[in-house]
Amino acid sequence: ADLKPLAETMPPQISQLHLVRSGNSPALSLNYSSLGLFAPDHEEESVLVTVPVMARGQFAGALQGRFLLADLRQRMNAARGLLLLYALLYGAVLTVAGVFLLYRNVVRPVRDLMQATREVAAGDLEQILPEEGPKEIADLSRSFNQMTATLHDSRRQTEAHIDSLRQANQELASSRDEVVRGARMASVGHLAAGMAHEIGNPLGALVGYLGLLKGELAGDSREIAVRALSEAQRIDLLVRDLLDYAAPPRGEVEDFDPVALLRQAVELLEHQGAFSHRALADGLPTALPAVRMARHKLQQVFINLLLNARDACPPGAAIRLSAGRRQDGVWLTVADEGEGMAPQLLANIFDPFFTTKEPGKGRGLGLAVCQRIVEEVGGRIEVRSEPGKGSAFTVRLRSAEGIDG
Numbered sequence: 404a405d406l407k408p409l410a411e412t413m414p415p416q417i418s419q420l421h422l423v424r425s426g427n428s429p430a431l432s433l434n435y436s437s438l439g440l441f442a443p444d445h446e447e448e449s450v451l452v453t454v455p456v457m458a459r460g461q462f463a464g465a466l467q468g469r470f471l472l473a474d475l476r477q478r479m480n481a482a483r484g485l486l487l488l489y490a491l492l493y494g495a496v497l498t499v500a501g502v503f504l505l506y507r508n509v510v511r512p513v514r515d516l517m518q519a520t521r522e523v524a525a526g527d528l529e530q531i532l533p534e535e536g537p538k539e540i541a542d543l544s545r546s547f548n549q550m551t552a553t554l555h556d557s558r559r560q561t562e563a564h565i566d567s568l569r570q571a572n573q574e575l576a577s578s579r580d581e582v583v584r585g586a587r588m589a590s591v592g593h594l595a596a597g598m599a600h601e602i603g604n605p606l607g608a609l610v611g612y613l614g615l616l617k618g619e620l621a622g623d624s625r626e627i628a629v630r631a632l633s634e635a636q637r638i639d640l641l642v643r644d645l646l647d648y649a650a651p652p653r654g655e656v657e658d659f660d661p662v663a664l665l666r667q668a669v670e671l672l673e674h675q676g677a678f679s680h681r682a683l684a685d686g687l688p689t690a691l692p693a694v695r696m697a698r699h700k701l702q703q704v705f706i707n708l709l710l711n712a713r714d715a716c717p718p719g720a721a722i723r724l725s726a727g728r729r730q731d732g733v734w735l736t737v738a739d740e741g742e743g744m745a746p747q748l749l750a751n752i753f754d755p756f757f758t759t760k761e762p763g764k765g766r767g768l769g770l771a772v773c774q775r776i777v778e779e780v781g782g783r784i785e786v787r788s789e790p791g792k793g794s795a796f797t798v799r800l801r802s803a804e805g806i807d808g
Contacts, residue, residue, distance in 0.1 A: 419432055419453040419467065420453060420465050422453075423455045424462055424465065427457065428455065430453045431452055433450055434449050448472040449469050449471045450469070450470045451467070452467070452468050452469075453465055453466070507536075508536045512540045512543075516544065519532055519547065529551075529555075532544040532548055602638075606638060610635050610639060613631055616628045656695060658694070658695050659694065660690050661691055661693075661726070661733060661800065662689075662691045662726055662735070664701055664705065665726070667702070668702055668706050668709060669683065677709070677710065677713055678713060678722065680719065682719075683722050684721050684722065684723040685724050686723060686724055686725040687725065688726055691728060691735075692732075692803070692804060693803045693804075694732070694780075695780070695803040696780040703773070703776065704776055704798060705737075705798075707769045708798070709722070711739075711769065711770070712737050712741075713739075715741030715742070715793070716739045716740055716741050717741070720739065720740035720741065721739075721740050722738070722740075723736075723737075723739075723740075724736070724738075725738070729799070732800050732802045733802055735800075736796065740793045742790065742793075743788045743789045743791055743792050743793050744790065752786065753784075754771065770784075781800075781801050782800040782801060784799075785799065
């Protein structure tokens, strides 16, 4: 017991010998740096082992051995570089794998979702995202696809509703125009009947008296009678046009070629010099399927359209005639190279008493009568006109075969 304080002040070798002798048990002393793998090498790093030697139960001596640890330190330092290399490689592999998985499962789906959202905002509802990847991303893609499908169905229903509303609006506008036209026709009919009754007989007498007076006068007096007779005859024509518009004569219905009738109307007007200083471009076919209606009524329509084209054309311009077949009928067009008409005028050209001609050159009943005649047989008159480029009036009629069918 007295040797222990003394052994602590001695060198390790001597102190361990005293400790082994006093305790009769092995002793171990380690001289090693505490800095671990990153400590520098030291030659004095070692392990000192002291074992007692006993003889007949008594301490006879001690066996002491010292083992250097520099070689162990060198081997551990050599393994340290390999361990760091493995750690770096493993970390790089984990980083690359993590970035790839993050891009494939999160970044790319989110980017595709953002792009598809922009396309949908621009109006393209055909976007479909793949429903794959992590559960949250797949659920988000599925919700997006359901949203676009719902929007697509809603758009289709909206477009169908808009189409039905547009069609209903067109039907209402057509019905309104028919009602307005019917009201105008009724009012004009009443007016024409009253004028025929109240003005017809005295006007006829006035025309007769002026005719007699014209033959008995001479000089300026005769010229005045001639002008008065001309104005009275113009009033008589206006009354007759009103009667024709209100209740046009029926006439005998027959089947005939409309192209041949149009050529006859052209020849009739040419003999009267109606197309002087105007060129007539005949683009009519040899024949067309027959139509069924009163021949003189359609001739009246053609003459009116030809005279209107003549009046619209300046000297040297051309009047172009064309015709053709359609699915259940025929069409015939009279086009001029005049000044054309603005859209606001086109909406009123078939109204009674509406005219674009100068005062005294038109009464505004010609096109109204033509439309009435054509609509009576199930046809229609179409107008194409543009300011500065002339006008084209197209008469569309059902063929006699289509009527029979």
